[in-house]
Amino acid sequence: MVSDFIHLEEPGDPTLVMLHGTGGDEIEMLQFGKELSRRTGFLSLRGKEPEGRVNRWFRRFGEGVFDEPNLRMRTEELADYVMEKLPEKKRVAVGFSNGANIAAATLLLRPEAFDAAALLAPMVPLQPDTLPDLGGKPILMICGERDPMVPRMNALALATMFETAGAALELHWHPGGHGFGPAELNVLKAWIARL
Numbered sequence: 001m002v003s004d005f006i007h008l009e010e011p012g013d014p015t016l017v018m019l020h021g022t023g024g025d026e027i028e029m030l031q032f033g034k035e036l037s038r039r040t041g042f043l044s045l046r047g048k049e050p051e052g053r054v055n056r057w058f059r060r061f062g063e064g065v066f067d068e069p070n071l072r073m074r075t076e077e078l079a080d081y082v083m084e085k086l087p088e089k090k091r092v093a094v095g096f097s098n099g100a101n102i103a104a105a106t107l108l109l110r111p112e113a114f115d116a117a118a119l120l121a122p123m124v125p126l127q128p129d130t131l132p133d134l135g136g137k138p139i140l141m142i143c144g145e146r147d148p149m150v151p152r153m154n155a156l157a158l159a160t161m162f163e164t165a166g167a168a169l170e171l172h173w174h175p176g177g178h179g180f181g182p183a184e185l186n187v188l189k190a191w192i193a194r195l
Contacts, residue, residue, distance in 0.1 A: 005045045005081060012041025014090035014195060017082055017114070019045060019099030021121075023054040033094065035185070037192050040092070043085060047098070049074065057102040063149065068126055071105055078102060079110035092195060093117040094188075097149075097178065101125040104158060107139065107167075108132060116195055118142070118188055121178050123150045124158045134167040140191045141171045147178045 008030045016037065018029035030044040047057035049070070058074040059067035082091055093114045095103035100122035106113050108128045116138040139162050143155040162169045172187050174180065180188075 003077065003081070005048065007046065008042070008044045010042045012039070013088075014092050014115070015041040015043050015086050016192070017043045017045065017086075017091055017093050019057065019093060019095035019103055020047065020055065021095075021097030021099055022051065022056050024096070024099070025055055029094075029096075029099075036094070036189055040192070041089065043082065045078075045081075047074075047102075048077075057098050064123060064154075066101075066125060071102070071126060072109065075102060075105040075109050079106050079113035082113050090115045090195070092192070093119075094192075095122070096120040097122075107134065107137070108161065108165075111137065118191060120180055120184075120188075121147060121150060122158055123154045124161070131161060131165040134162065134165040136166060136168045138191075138195065139167045139169050140188065141169065142180055142184050142187060143171070143173055144176045144178060144180075145173055146176060149178045 008026050016033050018033045020029045026044040026046045030042055033042045047055045049056045049059050058071040091114050093103035100119035103117050104122050105125040111132040111134055118140040120142045159171050174184050
């Protein structure tokens, strides 16, 4: 039995695995998930690496400078957990910011954990030793042209990694920063509906 996460769950198939950003939690992500789809299940998790009083998925040394051993350990833990918790379900990661980064790390290190992934404001989390075979796995990236935390070249580098690994990547740019608005929400809803 892998170690448990604080979580909220509503059964369904496919199941959206909701991964919050820094300072978020499983409650807000479950509410967000219900805005995205009425026909899926949900597994909304809380990251285990507190930073001060806020929740994170893995440690960092500074903005965009990650503790890679900790990131790799937390990625393995997340992958084991979702696969054990949802063994027969189609697992779709939906992550924002720090949640998008651990979802991206999982796709690169443990791609079997997720059948698809929507990454909101992601950056390159790490450089794997070798790229996995993503074999047409659906991945949506929603990125801001003026994101102060994720330079455009960093987002493009992550997109290139996924495309090189064979993912069915959709890359959507919006004119804003480190977030998303109603138009991006509609892009995400439509992408989920097509799964």
